[in-house]
Amino acid sequence: MRALEYASSQTAIITGKPSRAFFAQVLDNLGTGAEATLMVGDDVHGDVEGALNSGMQACLVKTGKYREGDEDRISGEHWLESDILAVARRITTHLP
Secondary structure, three states: OHHHHHHHOOOOOOOOOOOHHHHHHHHHHHOOOHHHOEEEEOOHHHHHHHHHHOOOEEEEEOOOOOOOOHHHHOOOOOEEEOOHHHHHHHHHHOOO
16 A cells, blocks of 8 residues: 555545445445435444445344344444344335
8 A cells, every 4th residue: 555655646535334335435426315225234434334324224233243243342233133134124115
């Protein structure tokens, strides 16, 4: 990184979850508004809190990085589902 900064005479801007800039870039690439987008993830901080702080809807799934009680560490309204299949079922049952 430092070598690239030196060679280009530029300062790198590093973004990633849970940065608002990261989520803004994703939303821009998707062409959707934050309020109309659902982030589904297993990381309470990087995925769910990052999405909520960016104005998105969020769902925590009990897979991967999830640990019992993670849902209690989130401030903000979110979904909690057992896995991605449960998320898909919840979404499709609410379609017109």
